[in-house]
Amino acid sequence: LYQDLIQVTRMSLSYIEPVYQALAGLRVDPATCTAWLTEVEHYRVLIERVIEQTERRVFHGEKVPAREKIFSLFEEHTDIIVKGSRDIQYGHKLNLMTGQSGLVLDVMIEAGNPADTERFLPMLNRHIQHYGKAPRQMAVDGGYASKDNLKEAKAKGVKDMAFHKKKGLKVEEMAKSDWVYR
Known part of the structure; x- marks a missing residue:
């Protein structure tokens, strides 16, 4: 099926050249032609990259690194987000920082x-750069948990630090560990 799909896609791409030639012979507004040709060329390059990555992965058994893949023709900057063993998601990873009221104080859109x-x-x-000091208290998801992060937060002035769950440990194990730190 992949071979059929690639063949049909290549055939569709081959229709572009005669259209280029036809446009060159017509008396059409050059700005309209240029805009169309620029857009077609943009998508042609992306489609060729998708064909190439598919051939590498499916026909040659090669592992194509995520940073080389195109996941969406219309949003080519889309990343694969995998959280633990859950399903793959496509989009962008966000880090949000909120205040006590829930108001978003900062957002960072990550690459990859x-x-x-x-x-x-x-x-x-x-946060320190924007607001001039560390927050007095922080509570974060367990994915951010590490002893180094705890130590650095304390060194930067965070008085009370809570991780939702120590990464990789059950709640009972956390209670017995040296992670309880004030």
């Missing part, structure tokens, strides 16, 4: 799918 633990300190540093 960086680990949450790697994004904790940049978000805290952005």
Whole structure:
């Protein structure tokens, strides 16, 4: 089926050249032609990349790195987001920081799918940069949990730090560990 799909896609792309030639012979507004040709060329390049990545992956058994893949022709900047063993999602990873009232204080749209633990300190540093000091209290998702993040948050002035769940541990194990830190 992949071979059939690629063949049909290549055949569809082959129809573009005669249209180029036909437009060149017509007395059409050059700005209209240029805009259309620019858009067609943009999508032609993306379609060829999708064909190439499909051939590499399906026919040659190659693992194509996510950063080289096109997941959407119309939003080619789309990333794959995998959270644990859950289903794959497409879009962009967001990190939000809210205040006590729930008002969003900061948002960072990530490129790719960086680990949450790697994004904790940049978000805290952005907060300090924007507001002049660290928040007194922080509660974050367990994906941000690491001893280094806890230590750095304390060093930067966060008085009370809570992770929803220690990454990889059950709640009972957390209670027995040295993660309880004030």
